Amino acid sequence: MKRGVLAELLRHIDAKRPVVLVTDLGSGDARLVDPFGDGAGLDPDLFQEARAAAVQDRSMRVERATGPVFLRVFNPAVKVVIVGAVHVAQSLAPMVQLTGYDVIVVDPRRAFATSDRFRGITLSDEWPDDALARIGLGRRTAVVTMTHDPKIDDPALAAALRSDAFYIGALGSKKTQAARRDRLGELGFGDADLARIHGPVGLTIGAVSTGEIAVSILAELIASLRKSVEAARPAAAPRAS
Amino acid sequence: MVRLAREAQGAGTVPDADAAVTLDNPLCGDRVTVEVRVREGVVAAIAHRVRGCVLCEAAASLIGRTMPGARVELAAEGRAAVAAVLRSAAAAPSGSWAGLSVFAPVAGVPSRQRCVLLPFEALCEALANAASRSGRSPP
Numbered sequence: 001m002k003r004g005v006l007a008e009l010l011r012h013i014d015a016k017r018p019v020v021l022v023t024d025l026g027s028g029d030a031r032l033v034d035p036f037g038d039g040a041g042l043d044p045d046l047f048q049e050a051r052a053a054a055v056q057d058r059s060m061r062v063e064r065a066t067g068p069v070f071l072r073v074f075n076p077a078v079k080v081v082i083v084g085a086v087h088v089a090q091s092l093a094p095m096v097q098l099t100g101y102d103v104i105v106v107d108p109r110r111a112f113a114t115s116d117r118f119r120g121i122t123l124s125d126e127w128p129d130d131a132l133a134r135i136g137l138g139r140r141t142a143v144v145t146m147t148h149d150p151k152i153d154d155p156a157l158a159a160a161l162r163s164d165a166f167y168i169g170a171l172g173s174k175k176t177q178a179a180r181r182d183r184l185g186e187l188g189f190g191d192a193d194l195a196r197i198h199g200p201v202g203l204t205i206g207a208v209s210t211g212e213i214a215v216s217i218l219a220e221l222i223a224s225l226r227k228s229v230e231a232a233r234p235a236a237a238p239r240a241s
Numbered sequence: 242m243v244r245l246a247r248e249a250q251g252a253g254t255v256p257d258a259d260a261a262v263t264l265d266n267p268l269c270g271d272r273v274t275v276e277v278r279v280r281e282g283v284v285a286a287i288a289h290r291v292r293g294c295v296l297c298e299a300a301a302s303l304i305g306r307t308m309p310g311a312r313v314e315l316a317a318e319g320r321a322a323v324a325a326v327l328r329s330a331a332a333a334p335s336g337s338w339a340g341l342s343v344f345a346p347v348a349g350v351p352s353r354q355r356c357v358l359l360p361f362e363a364l365c366e367a368l369a370n371a372a373s374r375s376g377r378s379p380p
Contacts, residue, residue: 127272
């Protein structure tokens with residue numbers, strides 16, 4: 001790859017922007033394309049393939065009339081924002097890191113969000129709407145709320161619903177979920193929006209302890225990520241990869 | 242009181258503020274910023290930003306309604322009066338701070354009193370900072 005292309009690639013990676021490196025396997029020419037941009041300068045079919053590869057998080061070789069092309073996807077890391085520096089978060093945050101994702105715990109209650117309770121974890125004591133606006137939510141981010149305080153959880157969920165976050169979860173019993181649906185409904189969110197919120201959060205595995213609950217949440221989050229990837233896969237004939 | 246909170250009188254920022262103070266309650270997350278500009282012992286401009294519960298918002302709103310154009314000493318009078326209303330269920334004073342009567346029900350709920358006091362503390366600290374910046378003694 002030419003040095004100029006490498007420099008541009010590194011800029012995209014630093015800015016946490018998804019980018020696809022399109023390499024003509026015949027000539028060796030390589031260029032970068034923003035898979036979620038307008039695809040200017042690229043053949044429209046090839047641009048669609050690049051976008052599909054980015055959404056699926058899958059690098060692949062595609063056969064073109066002009067010869068084979070390799071699409072190498074560079075996606076930003078999956079990031080999980082946990083709102084609420086509570087016991088479940090103390091288990092869940094390190095588990096998210098071990099899975100290979102970025103994690104940040106947000107809680108404006110400074111007594112909860114301390115570095116002794118969350119060693120090696122990025123913390124923010126901002127209010128969630130400020131924190132989420134600064135962090136930036138997109139299709140590679142997940143938000144899970146667990147403060148049990150509506151004045152803190154609700155703004156976080158509202159911000160998540162206004163974004164493309166791939167997974168939104170809310171800890172709380174069925175009763176609190178119903179009250180939450182009503183409050184968020186009053187903010188203007190419809191049934192389709194509210195259906196995006198997984199609550200009570202976590203796969204039903206009979207989790208009892210905070211560690212087990214954390215596992216059930218992480219599993220549901222991963223399933224959501226991979227399902228959204230699968231759902232985005234175009235229903236085309238299998239191709240060599 | 243909910244109406245007072247929703248009115249959010251005085252919400253915003255003060256350009257060229259003499260002082261800005263942010264205080265929070267680490268246990269519940271309430272956070273309030275008060276900005277003031279003082280001229281000749283009188284509050285020329287005041288604004289607040291509140292993230293928190295309705296009690297905190299209502300207290301800030303009352304301050305936003307009462308303090309613009311007032312002499313700075315009124316802040317300390319307000320803080321003393323609200324402390325009395327909350328801690329000993331005293332009646333609100335007549336005059337500028339009569340509106341404190343809206344907090345009378347909080348007298349029976351010690352765990353929520355700090356939420357009402359927080360904006361008053363930020364207000365007094367901001368005015369003290371403004372005074373020491375200008376070289377005058379604080380109210």
